[in-house]
Amino acid sequence: xxxxxxxxxxxxxxxxxxxxxxxxxxxxxxxxxxxxxxxxxxxxxxxxxxxxxxxxxxxxxxxxxxxxxxxxxxxxxxxxxxxxxxxxxxxxxxxxxxxxxxxxxxxxxxxxxxxxxxxxxxxxxxxxxxxxxxxxxxxxxxxxxxxxxxxxxxxxxxxxxxxxxxxxxxxxxxxxxxxxxxxxxxxxxxxxxxxxxxxxxxxxxxxxxxxxxxxxxxxxxxxxxxxxxxxxxxxxxxxxxxxxxxxxxx
Ligand SMILES: NC(=O)c1ccc[n+]([C@@H]2O[C@H](COP(=O)([O-])OP(=O)(O)OC[C@H]3O[C@@H](n4cnc5c(N)ncnc54)[C@H](O)[C@@H]3O)[C@@H](O)[C@H]2O)c1
Numbered sequence: 001x002x003x004x005x006x007x008x009x010x011x012x013x014x015x016x017x018x019x020x021x022x023x024x025x026x027x028x029x030x031x032x033x034x035x036x037x038x039x040x041x042x043x044x045x046x047x048x049x050x051x052x053x054x055x056x057x058x059x060x061x062x063x064x065x066x067x068x069x070x071x072x073x074x075x076x077x078x079x080x081x082x083x084x085x086x087x088x089x090x091x092x093x094x095x096x097x098x099x100x101x102x103x104x105x106x107x108x109x110x111x112x113x114x115x116x117x118x119x120x121x122x123x124x125x126x127x128x129x130x131x132x133x134x135x136x137x138x139x140x141x142x143x144x145x146x147x148x149x150x151x152x153x154x155x156x157x158x159x160x161x162x163x164x165x166x167x168x169x170x171x172x173x174x175x176x177x178x179x180x181x182x183x184x185x186x187x188x189x190x191x192x193x194x195x196x197x198x199x200x201x202x203x204x205x206x207x208x209x210x211x212x213x214x215x216x217x218x219x220x221x222x223x224x225x226x227x228x229x230x231x232x233x234x235x236x237x238x239x240x241x242x243x244x245x246x247x248x249x250x
Contacts, residue, residue, distance in 0.1 A: 004237055005032035007058035007082075009073040010065030011047060012036040014146075015087065018226040019062055020045070026230055032058045035073065036065075051076050058082055060233045066148070067091050074102055083107040083239070085232045087114055087225065090149030103243035109236045111246045112153025114228030118202070119246040121217050125158055125204045126165035128215065135206040135213075137162060137170075138189040142201040150192035154202055159188050162204070 006023060010016045011034025020043065023029045031045045033056050039047040048054050051072060061077050061084040063070050070088045077084040086099060089112050102108050113119070129137060141155040151174065163170045173187040183189075203216040219225070228246070235249045 001028050003028055003030050004059045004233055005030050005056075006233060007032055007054070007056070007061045008034045009061060009063040009069060010036060010088070011043065011045075012038070012040050013064060015064035015222055015225060015229075018222040019064065019229055022223060022226040022230055029230055029233060032056050035069075060085065060237055062229055062233060063088055064229070067095055071095060071098065074099065074108075077108075078102050078105050081106055083109075083236045085109040085229055085236060087111065087229050089153035100243055104241060107236050107239040107241055107244065109232045109244045109249075111228075111232070112157050114225040114232065114246070115217075115219060116228065116246065116250065118154055118157075118217055119250060121202070121204075121215060122158055122161040125215055126161040128204075128206060128213070129162040129165050132206045132208065132213065133166060134185070135208045136183060136185070136189075138191065138205045138207065140191045140193065140203045140205070142193040142195075142198050144197050144199065145194055147194060150194070151190045152192070152200070152202070154200070155190050155192070158202060158204055159190060162188065 006029060008016050008019050008031060020031050023031050033045050034043060034047045036047055038049060057080055061073060061082055063073055063084060063086045065088050067088060067090050070086055083106055099108060099110055139155050139158055141152045143152060159172055170186055170188045173189045199219045199222055201218045203214055205212055205214045232249060
C-alpha cells in the first residue's frame with residue numbers, strides 16, 4: 001500500500017498535535033507538512049503560515065482548526081484537487097453549504113465527532129426517542145475551558161438524529177433564562193458546560209413521569225478523535241467526489 005502523505009491544518013493545536021503524534025506511528029500515513037498561524041518550531045515536519053507558500057502537494061488534508069481557516073484550506077483543497085477531512089466544528093449555515101458544494105469537486109469527509117462510539121450513540125438515541133416518545137429530552141455537553149463554539153457539533157448531531165426519528169417535530173432550546181414559561185413538549189433543551197481540561201462528554205436524558213433514562217458518552221483522550229480522523233484519511237483516498245461522514249465509513 002502506498003504511503004498517504006497528509007497536510008495538517010491547525011497543526012499546532014491540541015488536535016493537530018495529536019494527529020501528528022498518531023500519524024507518526026500509524027502504518028501507511030506520513031505527515032508531509034502542517035499549516036498554522038505561527039510556526040512553533042517544535043514540529044518534525046515543515047509548517048506554513050501562508051497557504052501560497054506551500055511547496056508540497058499532499059494526498060489528503062486533515063483540518064482541526066477554526067471555521068475561517070477551514071474555509072481557506074477548503075479553497076486550497078479544491079484548487080489543488082486534494083481530498084479533505086474536516087473535523088473542525090462551529091460552522092455557520094453558509095460555511096456548511098460551501099463544504100457541501102465542494103463535495104462536487106473533490107472528496108470531502110466531515111464529521112463533528114470522529115469517534116465511532118458517538119455514531120453508535122446517535123443511532124441508539126434516535127431509536128430510544130421513538131420508543132420513549134412523549135418524554136422530555138435534554139442534552140448536556142461538557143468540554144474544556146478553551147472550546148470556543150457552543151453547543152458542541154456533537155450535541156447538535158445527536159439532536160438532529162432524534163429530530164429526524166420523530167418527523168422533525170422538535171425545536172432546540174438553548175436559553176431558558178429569558179423566558180418565564182413551562183417547558184414545551186416539542187423542545188429539546190441543549191446545555192453547554194465549560195471547564196478545566198475535560199475532553200468531551202455528551203449525555204442525552206429522557207425524562208418521563210417519575211423516571212428518567214440517560215445515555216452518556218465520555219472521551220478521556222483526544223487520541224480517540226485523531227485515530228478516527230486518520231481512519232477517515234484512509235477511507236477518503238479511495239472515494240469519488242462527494243461529502244462523506246462517519247456513517248459512510250462504518
Ligand atoms: N470532529 C471531532 O471529532 C473533533 C474533536 C476534537 C476537536 N474538534 C474541533 O477541532 C477544532 C480544533 O480543536 P483543538 O482542540 O485542536 O483547538 P486548538 O485551539 O487547540 O487548535 C486550533 C489550531 O488552529 C490554529 N488556527 C487558528 N486560526 C488559524 C488560521 N487562520 N490558520 C491556520 N491555523 C489557525 C490555532 O493556532 C490552533 O493551533 C475545534 O473546532 C474543535 O471543536 C473536533
